[in-house]
Every structure is written in structure tokens, then in C-alpha cells.
Amino acid sequence: MRLACVYVPQLALQAALRRAPEAREAPAALLTAQGKAKPRVVELDGQARSAGVRPGMTAAQAAAACPGLRLFTATAAELEAGAAALCDVGYAFAPRVERDGERIFFAADDLGRLYPEGERAIAQAVQAHAARLGFGARVAIAPGKGSARVASRAYELAVVPAERAGARAFLAPLPIPYFTDDGELGAAFRRWGTRTAGQVAALPVSAVALRLGPAGAAVARLARAEDDEPFVPQLPPDALEEAVELDYPIYELEPLAFVLRGLCDRALERLAGRSLACAGLTLRLALEPRGLDVREIPLAAPTREAKPMVELARLDLARRPPAAAVVGVHLIALPARVRATQLDILRPAGPAPNRLAATLARLAALVGPDNVGTPAAVDSWREEAIAMRGYPLDGGAPRGASEPGDEPKLCLRHRRPPEEIEVIMERDGPAALRGAETTARVLVAAGPYRLSGEWWTETGSWAREYWDVHASDGAVYRLHRDGRTGRFYLDGYYD
Amino acid sequence: MAREISAHLVSLERLGEARGRRTTGLTALDELLGGGWPRAALSEIAGRRSSGRTAVVRAALAAAISAGESTALVDVGGTLDARAAAGVAGAPTAPALLWVRCDAAKALKAVDLVVAAGGFGTVALDLCDARLKIPDAAWVRLRHAARAQGTTVLVATGARRLGAFAAAAIDLGGAPAFDRQGPPLFTSLAARAERVRNINRGDPEGVPAPSRDGLRAAKPSSAQAIASGASQQQRPPCVSLVFTSRS
Numbered sequence: 227m228r229l230a231c232v233y234v235p236q237l238a239l240q241a242a243l244r245r246a247p248e249a250r251e252a253p254a255a256l257l258t259a260q261g262k263a264k265p266r267v268v269e270l271d272g273q274a275r276s277a278g279v280r281p282g283m284t285a286a287q288a289a290a291a292c293p294g295l296r297l298f299t300a301t302a303a304e305l306e307a308g309a310a311a312l313c314d315v316g317y318a319f320a321p322r323v324e325r326d327g328e329r330i331f332f333a334a335d336d337l338g339r340l341y342p343e344g345e346r347a348i349a350q351a352v353q354a355h356a357a358r359l360g361f362g363a364r365v366a367i368a369p370g371k372g373s374a375r376v377a378s379r380a381y382e383l384a385v386v387p388a389e390r391a392g393a394r395a396f397l398a399p400l401p402i403p404y405f406t407d408d409g410e411l412g413a414a415f416r417r418w419g420t421r422t423a424g425q426v427a428a429l430p431v432s433a434v435a436l437r438l439g440p441a442g443a444a445v446a447r448l449a450r451a452e453d454d455e456p457f458v459p460q461l462p463p464d465a466l467e468e469a470v471e472l473d474y475p476i477y478e479l480e481p482l483a484f485v486l487r488g489l490c491d492r493a494l495e496r497l498a499g500r501s502l503a504c505a506g507l508t509l510r511l512a513l514e515p516r517g518l519d520v521r522e523i524p525l526a527a528p529t530r531e532a533k534p535m536v537e538l539a540r541l542d543l544a545r546r547p548p549a550a551a552v553v554g555v556h557l558i559a560l561p562a563r564v565r566a567t568q569l570d571i572l573r574p575a576g577p578a579p580n581r582l583a584a585t586l587a588r589l590a591a592l593v594g595p596d597n598v599g600t601p602a603a604v605d606s607w608r609e610e611a612i613a614m615r616g617y618p619l620d621g622g623a624p625r626g627a628s629e630p631g632d633e634p635k636l637c638l639r640h641r642r643p644p645e646e647i648e649v650i651m652e653r654d655g656p657a658a659l660r661g662a663e664t665t666a667r668v669l670v671a672a673g674p675y676r677l678s679g680e681w682w683t684e685t686g687s688w689a690r691e692y693w694d695v696h697a698s699d700g701a702v703y704r705l706h707r708d709g710r711t712g713r714f715y716l717d718g719y720y721d
Numbered sequence: 722m723a724r725e726i727s728a729h730l731v732s733l734e735r736l737g738e739a740r741g742r743r744t745t746g747l748t749a750l751d752e753l754l755g756g757g758w759p760r761a762a763l764s765e766i767a768g769r770r771s772s773g774r775t776a777v778v779r780a781a782l783a784a785a786i787s788a789g790e791s792t793a794l795v796d797v798g799g800t801l802d803a804r805a806a807a808g809v810a811g812a813p814t815a816p817a818l819l820w821v822r823c824d825a826a827k828a829l830k831a832v833d834l835v836v837a838a839g840g841f842g843t844v845a846l847d848l849c850d851a852r853l854k855i856p857d858a859a860w861v862r863l864r865h866a867a868r869a870q871g872t873t874v875l876v877a878t879g880a881r882r883l884g885a886f887a888a889a890a891i892d893l894g895g896a897p898a899f900d901r902q903g904p905p906l907f908t909s910l911a912a913r914a915e916r917v918r919n920i921n922r923g924d925p926e927g928v929p930a931p932s933r934d935g936l937r938a939a940k941p942s943s944a945q946a947i948a949s950g951a952s953q954q955q956r957p958p959c960v961s962l963v964f965t966s967r968s
Binding site: 574582588599638640696700701719 | 910
């Protein structure tokens with residue numbers, strides 16, 4: 227079995243840098259979360275280290291040692307999101323991934339079909355994808371977990387030979403500290419005069435085990451390329467989460483939308499790596515001083531564009547503003563597969579499902595999700611009753627062709643809801659009407675047509691008298707008198 | 722299968738017309754416009770209230786749906802009459818119709834999005850009751866998108882707005898008819914459709930194929946223009962349409 231190992235050194239710092247990608251070029255360091263004690267440097271990049279910054283320094287000491295140093299703090303939510311994003315690097319290439327601290331492992335056997343150039347090309351592709359998600363990663367492909375772990379620690383990009391002899395030769399020149407984090411164990415090997423894996427591999431494993439215990443025996447076996455560490459992969463989670471805790475509370479909608487945009491971008495980048503789209507959003511807003519505001523943001527169709535998602539979230543926030551200032555945002559994206567559609571030879575090609583999904587999401591953001599879809603009949607006798615249901619991404623059921631008709635029907639342009647108007651009634655019916663947009667005499671009135679319905683319900687019963695009236699402005703209006711209140715309403719006009 | 726194939730066959734005479742036009746769903750209007758609404762262009766249907774504008778739009782949408790095309794209606798004010806639409810489309814609902822309800826201020830943006838998505842055969846913009854000043858640039862942008870995507874965009878208005886941006890335009894006027902044997906009964910609307918504008922570009926041989934960038938559309942040759950101009954002269958400038966009441 228060939229296993230790929232993706233190692234992200236200083237994962238916590240890199241997770242914090244995901245929200246400030248512009249700071250990657252500058253020296254950066256991670257501070258412990260602020261509390262009563264002074265925050266101290268726990269992780270730092272190469273530039274900061276060469277400038278003299280060391281772990282354990284206070285923020286002031288680090289800033290003095292390295293002018294221009296960017297200091298970050300990582301919250302638990304950010305660390306969790308960073309770790310999940312690291313797993314997504316693996317899920318972009320394999321269905322199951324095992325995470326082990328700052329590393330992930332996944333099976334790379336079948337990737338040869340996608341990358342016939344060889345395993346080095348696979349490793350480069352994995353590294354490039356990690357970079358897209360904001361990680362500077364080291365990648366190694368090896369016959370086992372142990373050798374992959376050692377190779378990823380030693381090289382930026384490594385391919386360990388599959389056969390044991392080749393793997394042993396590959397590992398032989400590597401120093402012992404790459405094989406164990408246990409300082410005492412490393413010192414013991416040094417005392418014996420064994421500094422490389424090749425020298426340790428020459429020792430009998432049983433003798434090493436007798437003197438250094440199971441940990442020493444494991445190092446000796448690994449140095450011989452006897453890699454027996456089990457691979458325990460896991461399926462991806464059902465939802466994808468991104469979160470940020472803010473330094474300052476946000477009171478306004480625009481800055482909150484800016485924060486959301488970053489979260490959506492990162493979530494969609496992770497989904498895109500798995501060839502998925504976002505089918506729905508859940509926002510959990512942490513409020514000041516305490517409390518949570520949880521809201522669901524439905525999407526008309528799975529989308530891979532951040533703009534409509536942010537627009538929909540902004541609309542929802544504008545409609546129902548949070549009760550207090552926001553100090554943290556937790557975004558949960560529901561992954562969905564964008565289905566491919568089989569075209570029909572007899573039908574014109576409709577909109578491409580991916581583009582249509584994005585368009586529907588944008589339309590929903592523009593006019594509201596309740597105003598985009600396809601008309602649906604409602605089980606009601608009310609003339610104005612109509613419902614909206616989701617637009618099918620395949621364009622709906624196919625129809626047969628038809629010749630142009632000769633008996634077209636008139637349409638009633640509904641006014642929703644019906645507008646209350648004043649009507650002068652005479653013995654034969656309405657004689658004049660006056661509304662917000664219409665004031666006219668009635669030339670001909672046809673009616674009344676009496677309709678009632680829903681009398682079997684407790685609250686929804688209604689009774690109306692309808693008239694079709696030809697008014698002096700040339701239009702034919704449909705109006706009704708409410709049987710209960712006696713008021714007149716304009717339903718619309720025929721057109 | 723044979724039935725399905727034969728349902729999609731069209732006569733040779735109509736084939737030529739169909740190349741550059743989409744049927745209006747009304748035989749008389751097809752004759753008036755030389756085959757139907759032009760593809761890849763804007764068309765305008767103008768008229769006052771109760772002149773049959775909405776019925777003409779819905780007939781075009783129903784015809785496009787019947788032909789298996791994806792259609793969309795950007796409906797300012799949400800005036801859609803579901804039952805009348807179902808009657809024209811021949812089904813309880815119109816599953817292939819994308820219906821967008823919005824106010825006038827967002828209508829142009831919405832129709833831009835729909836057309837730019839591509840794949841929609843006919844897109845209707847209902848501005849019948851909208852009181853909104855629309856800048857020329859909006860029509861230019863919409864025309865460009867329609868040309869690039871090969872979409873027929875129908876714009877229903879209260880009075881002519883598009884001017885030269887429309888490849889075809891009709892003006893509608895209507896008079897209602899009441900059955901007066903006994904109590905009055907609204908039966909139908911007799912409409913008169915006048916062809917105000919009909920660019921010859923849509924005629925069979927002069928159809929410019931939508932170019933990739935939508936900018937370089939071939940102009941018809943002078944001979945084609947003369948021929949199609951002559952054919953337009955043979956057509957009557959206006960036709961009568963009768964829309965029956967749904968009740």
C-alpha cells in the first residue's frame with residue numbers, strides 16, 4: 227500500500243495565517259491565547275527565527291527582536307477549522323483520511339491513474355492543493371505511515387521506494403532525530419555512536435529492544451523499513467465548518483459581511499477541492515457579552531460562488547439583525563454534489579446546471595429566495611392563490627412540440643394582495659371605481675359571480691362577489707366585494 | 722420513440738422561418754412577424770391595459786415550453802395568473818418556467834442575470850405596470866447578452882420604451898366584447914397588433930449566427946435586405962387577435 231503524508235509544520239500558526247494571507251510574506255509568530263499571563267510566542271516561521279525570535283518570548287521582546295513581525299493569536303475555533311481544512315487536502319484526493327496532529331495520511335495507490343507521470347507528480351499536486359487552501363505543506367509518499375512521516379519531516383517533497391531494500395537505502399542517511407521526538411531516546415542512540423538510520427538498522431532489533439524498550443525497538447524497525455504502523459482512515463464529516471473569533475465586537479452589517487466573505491471563500495475553496503458545492507448555510511453568531519444567534523440560510527441550489535452566499539446572509543441579517551454586537555462567527559456549510567445532467571437529443575440544451583445553480587443563488591440574493599422558482603398550483607379556490615417552488619436544475623420535465631394555437635386565453639394580471647378601492651354601486655352593479663392608480667366610470671359590469679370557500683376551516687373562510695367591469699380608461703378590471711366586510715377590492719385587470 | 726420524433730418535426734415551409742425566429746404561439750402574429758420573434762435579440766410588446774400584452778407574452782412562453790426550451794419570466798409585481806398560464810401551457814403548472822418576482826428597480830438586473838446564465842430560449846420581462854426610467858445603457862447591455870446567448874428577450878411595456886434597441890416591436894390595442902344576451906358576460910378581447918418594427922436580420926438567409934463575443938454579427942447582404950424587405954411589404958402591417966376570457 228502506498229500512503230501519502232501531508233505535513234504542515236506549525237499548523238496553528240498556518241491556521242491563523244489563513245485569515246490574513248497577505249501576511250505570509252512577512253515574518254510571523256503565534257502567541258498563546260490572551261489570559262491573565264503575558265502572551266508568549268509559541269510558534270514562529272523561518273524568517274522570524276532567523277531574525278532572532280525564539281519561542282517563549284513575550285510579544286514586546288519578539289517585536290523588538292524582529293521589526294515588522296506579525297503577531298497572531300489563534301482561537302480554538304480557528305485551530306479546529308485549520309485542522310479540518312488540512313483533512314480536506316486529503317479528501318480532495320482520497321475518500322478516507324487519517325489525521326495525526328499536524329499530519330494527514332491517505333492512500334495514494336489509485337492516484338497513478340490520474341497522474342501517469344508518477345508519484346512525484348502526485349506529491350506536487352497535493353502540495354499545490356494545500357497551498358491553495360493556505361498551507362505550506364511537505365508531502366511524502368511511502369509504503370507505510372512511519373516511513374512517510376520520516377520522509378515528510380526530512381524533505382519538502384519525497385517519494386520513498388516501494389520495495390523494502392530501496393526504502394531502507396532511502397532512510398539510511400537520515401539522522402535519528404527524524405525518527406523520534408523522544409530526546410532521551412535520541413541521546414541514547416548518540417551515546418552508542420549511531421547517528422543515522424543506517425547505523426541503527428545494522429543493530430539487532432531484539433538487542434535494541436532489550437536496552438531501550440519498545441520505543442527504541444520501533445525506531446530500529448523503522449530504520450530497517452519495517453513499517454507496521456496501522457492506517458486508520460476516517461470518512462469526511464457531514465458538514466464543513468469555518469470559524470473566526472473577532473478581536474473587537476462588530477455592530478454594523480457591512481463589516482460583518484466582510485468577515486462572512488472570508489469565511490465563505492475559505493469554505494468554498496475546501497469544497498471545491500472535493501468537487502462539491504454548498505447547498506446550505508448555518509451561521510452561529512457569538513454575541514456580546516454572551517449568547518448565540520443561530521440562523522439557517524437556505525440556498526436555492528448548490529453553488530460554488532461566495533457572492534450570492536454572502537448576499538443571502540446579508541439579506542437575512544438585515545431582515546433580522548442580531549440582538550447584540552457580534553464577537554464570533556461560526557459558519558457551517560452543507561456539502562452537496564452538483565449532479566451532471568444527461569442531455570436529451572430531442573430537446574434544446576438548457577442552462578448548464580452549475581451555472582444555473584449560481585444564477586438561481588444570485589437571483590435569490592437579489593430578490594429574495596421566496597421570489598425565485600417555478601409557479602405551483604395551490605389547493606384553494608382563491609383566484610390570487612399561487613405558490614412558488616424550487617426551480618428544477620434540469621429544467622423540468624420534457625414536453626412534446628406543439629403547433630401555434632389559434633385560441634389564446636386572456637390573462638388576469640393579479641394584484642397581490644388585492645388593493646382596497648372605493649366603488650359606487652348602483653342597482654345593476656358598480657358604476658364607478660376609485661383606487662390608488664385608477665379612477666374611472668364603469669361602462670359595462672358583468673357579475674356578480676359569487677364564490678366562497680374554506681368555510682370548513684375555523685379562521686380562513688371567505689365569501690366574495692366578483693365583477694368584471696369595463697372601465698372608461700379602456701381596461702377590464704376584476705374586482706370583488708368581501709361578503710363579510712362589504713369592502714371592495716381590485717383583483718387586477720385582464721390583459 | 723417514433724411519436725416523439727415526429728412531434729419534433731416541422732414542415733419544410735416553417736423550417737426556413739424557424740431558423741431565425743421563435744414562434745409566438747399565435748399563428749396570426751407569426752405571419753405578421755415573418756415567422757415569430759427574432760432569436761438572439763430584444764423584442765417589444767407595447768400597449769395599454771387590457772390590450773392583450775400579457776396574453777401575447779404568455780403564448781410565446783407556452784410555445785417555447787412546448788418546444789422543450791427553458792424559459793423565464795421576470796415579473797414586476799408578481800402578477801402571474803397561474804390558471805391562465807396553465808391553460809395556455811396545457812398543464813396544471815409550467816415546470817420549465819423560471820418565475821422571478823421582483824420590483825421594478827431590480828427587474829433589469831434580474832433579467833440580465835437570467836440571460837447571462839445561458840441556455841434560456843425565451844426570457845420575458847414584464848414591465849407593463851412599471852413606472853421606471855431605464856437608461857439606454859441597460860438595454861444595450863441586455864441586447865448584447867441576448868445576442869451572445871441566442872436568447873429571445875420579450876419586453877412587455879405600457880408604452881414603447883426600447884426604440885431602436887428592439888429588433889421587433891408590436892403595438893397592441895384592444896376592445897373587450899361582452900355577451901349581452903341576458904346579464905352581461907365578459908367573453909373575449911379583440912386585439913389589433915400593429916407591427917411597428919421588424920428588423921430583417923431575423924429572416925431566414927439573413928440570420929446572423931451569434932458570434933462568440935457577440936459583437937461581430939454579420940450584416941445581411943443588400944440583396945437579402947431587398948428580398949426580405951419585399952417580403953415584409955407583402956405582409957399586412959397589422960393583424961387581429963382574439964383572446965377568449967378564461968371564465
